[in-house]
Amino acid sequence: MLTSGWKSVSMVDVHGKVTFTLWLCGCNLRCPFCHNWRIAEGLDCFPLDRKALLDELEASAFLIDYFHVTGGEPLMQWRELSSLFAEVKLLDVPVSLNTNLTLVGPLEKLLKADLVDHIATDLKAPPALYGLPEKPAEKLWRLFLRGLEVVSDYGIPLELRIPVAKGFDAWPYIEEGLRRVKTDFYVVLNPLVGRPLTNPRDEDWCSEHCWPGREVEELRERLEELGIAVHVNQFMEGSPGQALSSSV
Numbered sequence: 001m002l003t004s005g006w007k008s009v010s011m012v013d014v015h016g017k018v019t020f021t022l023w024l025c026g027c028n029l030r031c032p033f034c035h036n037w038r039i040a041e042g043l044d045c046f047p048l049d050r051k052a053l054l055d056e057l058e059a060s061a062f063l064i065d066y067f068h069v070t071g072g073e074p075l076m077q078w079r080e081l082s083s084l085f086a087e088v089k090l091l092d093v094p095v096s097l098n099t100n101l102t103l104v105g106p107l108e109k110l111l112k113a114d115l116v117d118h119i120a121t122d123l124k125a126p127p128a129l130y131g132l133p134e135k136p137a138e139k140l141w142r143l144f145l146r147g148l149e150v151v152s153d154y155g156i157p158l159e160l161r162i163p164v165a166k167g168f169d170a171w172p173y174i175e176e177g178l179r180r181v182k183t184d185f186y187v188v189l190n191p192l193v194g195r196p197l198t199n200p201r202d203e204d205w206c207s208e209h210c211w212p213g214r215e216v217e218e219l220r221e222r223l224e225e226l227g228i229a230v231h232v233n234q235f236m237e238g239s240p241g242q243a244l245s246s247s248v
């Protein structure tokens with residue numbers, strides 16, 4: 001497997017939980033705000049030393065709530081990930097997967113094998129946030145909605161992250177996504193930030209759409225009116241070599 005590294009104890013990658021976090025390389029999306037684009041594009045990556053990882057995980061297991069895998073998009077390497085999760089399960093450590101939920105077939109295989117205990121995903125609304133042409137982006141949005149249904153079918157607890165950008169009418173998509181969620185979940189709002197805090201993939205896009213203002217509070221109010229638990233992050237998921245970075 002190709003990785004960019006791991007952190008044996010992290011308190012910032014899953015809300016309110018302590019995780020052992022592994023970053024895997026590659027991604028099928030091109031989000032313009034991505035701060036992990038070097039990992040997503042397979043740069044700064046090296047083969048995973050599985051034995052070293054599992055030894056370190058075993059040593060930290062008493063401290064952590066989840067073995068959390070993020071990226072990039074971890075399901076790009078789903079076969080190897082499946083066997084890694086099986087080994088982690090032998091250590092009696094719960095597994096959390098951060099995925100963009102568009103690789104639905106691989107996702108379903110892992111859930112069917114009972115290898116995942118928690119999912120974190122981004123509801124990227126509108127699908128223009130995928131950074132792809134309109135037609136593929138709409139198709140990926142439909143796959144994401146299907147992914148939400150699959151997670152719900154298996155009753156996996158969900159951290160639903162919503163990246164908040166400036167200048168889009170995201171609410172119709174957010175509502176469409178929320179209608180698919182029928183499992184335990186809470187929302188984490190991630191205001192998109194750019195330089196100097198992060199190094200986004202597309203600085204021009206970010207100068208137009210990053211650093212939202214009132215959008216964040218407005219969205220929080222709308223979600224809370226629906227009775228949804230909402231947390232607001234000022235910072236994104238951390239990764240090795242970056243003070244702040246985005247999630248999948």
Ligand code: SF4
Nearest residue numbers: 027031034072247248
């Ligand atoms: S934000 Fe996540 S899904 Fe988007 S390109 Fe980056 S790693 Fe991939």
